[in-house]
Amino acid sequence: MRKDYDLIIRNASIYDGTGSDSFKNDIGISGDRITKLGTIPSTASANEIINAEGFAVSPGFIDVHSHDDWLVFSEPTMDGKVMQGVTTVVNGNCGWGVHPQSAARTPPDDSPVPVWNSYADYFKVLAERPPSVNVAMLAGFGPLRAGSIGNASEERPASDSELAQMCTWMREAMEAGCVGMSTGLVYEPDRYASLEEIATVARELKPFNGLYASHVRDEGETLLEAHAEAIEIGQRAGIRVQISHHKAQGQQWWGKVRDSLKQIERAQASGIDVTADQYPYIASSTRLAAMKQNGQFNSGVEIPKVLLAAVPDHAEWEGRSIEDLALEWDIPIDQTVDRILHQAGDGVFAVRFAINEEDVRAVLKHPSTMIGSDGLGYGSKPHPRHFGTFPRVLGHYARNEEVLSMKDAIHKMTGMPAAKFNLIDRGIIREDAFADLVIFDPLTIIDRATYENPRQNPTGVPWVIVNGSTTVRDSIHTGALAGYGIRRGQ
Missing domain, CATH: 3.20.20.140 (Metal-dependent hydrolases)
Structure with missing residues (x-):
């Protein structure tokens, strides 16, 4: 039997993306579009129903x-x-x-x-x-x-x-x-x-x-x-x-x-x-070679803390500072940079606190x-x-x-x-817009990624919907690959 919707989000506190105050409502999704924004009867059926009570819902x-x-x-x-x-x-x-x-x-x-x-x-x-x-x-x-x-x-x-x-x-x-x-x-x-x-x-x-x-x-x-x-x-x-x-x-x-x-x-x-x-x-981050070319390690220049982020073939240097390596190798900062680039090539990325x-x-x-x-x-x-x-x-x-x-x-x-960026029907919650949505807890959402341990997911983002497909459920990636190339004005 065909369902009324593919996905229903109930009791949502909605930030619609326009900068307006939040409001309570239900959201019905069919295919990759929002097809209902308003009260959805309790008898309505769907392949998945999310109770968003206590959560905020915004455009992705x-x-x-x-x-x-x-x-x-x-x-x-x-x-x-x-x-x-x-x-x-x-x-x-x-x-x-x-x-x-x-x-x-x-x-x-x-x-x-x-x-x-x-x-x-x-x-x-x-x-x-x-x-x-x-x-x-x-x-x-x-x-x-x-x-x-x-x-x-x-x-x-x-x-x-x-x-x-x-x-x-x-x-x-x-x-x-x-x-x-x-x-x-x-x-x-x-x-x-x-x-x-x-x-x-x-x-x-x-x-x-x-x-x-x-x-x-x-x-x-x-x-x-x-x-x-x-x-x-x-x-x-x-x-x-x-x-x-x-x-x-x-x-x-x-x-x-x-x-x-x-x-x-x-x-x-x-x-x-x-x-x-x-x-x-x-802190910023870019290629170490570009930092050098732009004079950021020149003599007389104040050099802030710089951490190595990605070093091809030398993962043991990743996370270490240029200053630490200079002390270990007992050479000046500029020579340390040259040595890193000589051994690891142009693919070195660094983080600069400036x-x-x-x-x-x-x-x-x-x-x-x-x-x-x-x-x-x-x-x-x-x-x-x-x-x-x-x-x-x-x-x-x-x-x-x-x-x-x-x-x-x-x-x-x-x-x-x-x-x-002329992304039509994106960035907004309304009927007929694409169903790109994030459901988060406004009281707990926070980043957990740090410079010491960056590969950490945030807290407080239990659901993410991409083109109507539940891509994150209960803070776990579902494996859905529902994205696609967005052409200008489409």
Whole structure:
């Protein structure tokens, strides 16, 4: 006998993703959509019924700053994300795209990945090998530039023909369904591109209503100039702008986010659509080689605590600090970094403690900020943000510290990013919306991932539903692989 619904959630305290106050109601799900929001008779039948009394229900969290481009294939259950309530990831950030594949950054653990020849192919592979989360894609500028020039380390302007090739690839990426373009202007080859070169490629986004997301050129002394460049690129291309992981790194630059927040406010007041994302931690994480290239270990530079997160072929170094290894090897810090890179290669990732807690709070509560983990789920000691970002915002900053309200925090994770990244019928609880939902305990939700032991699931997230499929039940992953590639505007 056919059931009335596939899933009924009863007695839910609902945060609908719009930033409104919570309200009590029932939710009925059929297939991958919410088909009823309102009182559902007790006689109604379903394949599964969840009594959510005492729990909060919100749209599934959207991680707007993800680096799971390869991880969705090597770890399709995506435990690090889905167990904290993430139902959609936006990959391709910081210019680290996936096409041309020969020019793209490979996974640091050398895990096998499928082969594709375009972004259209990438979406086809996702359909054939679905993960537990939905995947939206930014087209990374880095592989486009490296693929057209032929050498990521070549410091020169692109020729007219090379620029034309980048534009062609970008147009094809947008036609395939990418939501925009990203740059990582502290990394090769993006760092060698001029504002005008980037803006020229970014103009290909306008007919598709794509956005420009940028890891800006500097997050220290010239933070404001770096933000201004990102905003200028958006203006020249006539597109929306997203500032990646808004912060000021380095103790001498702490407090500068007050100025960069005002800068965003002025741009918004003039009609420019510019927003930002943030992870709620005082440490960043990236490739050790990039830290070195950007002068973070130069003589005379104040060097904060740096932990090794992922070290190919040298797992025994993971979790240790650069300073500890320098003392053990009895050599200076810069030589220690060189030795690590020489022995382990470019796939070394590190965690750097250089962000101020008050800055984190100022950016987090600002209305221009949404939430993105910037997680890198590789190595034995990855940054805990990959496993705890969203529960940390809700449990620590919203509930315990009252930096922002629960409804505003949820909006920054759901409705706000869905609107910015053009993810139709996501990030909201209403009839006919996709049934991406997280059911959590507002009194107990909290992150458990630490720098010492990052691979820990949060507390207080008993159910996660992805496209109508119960993917987490009683805080245990069901093994469901119900995610798929989300094409722009679909």
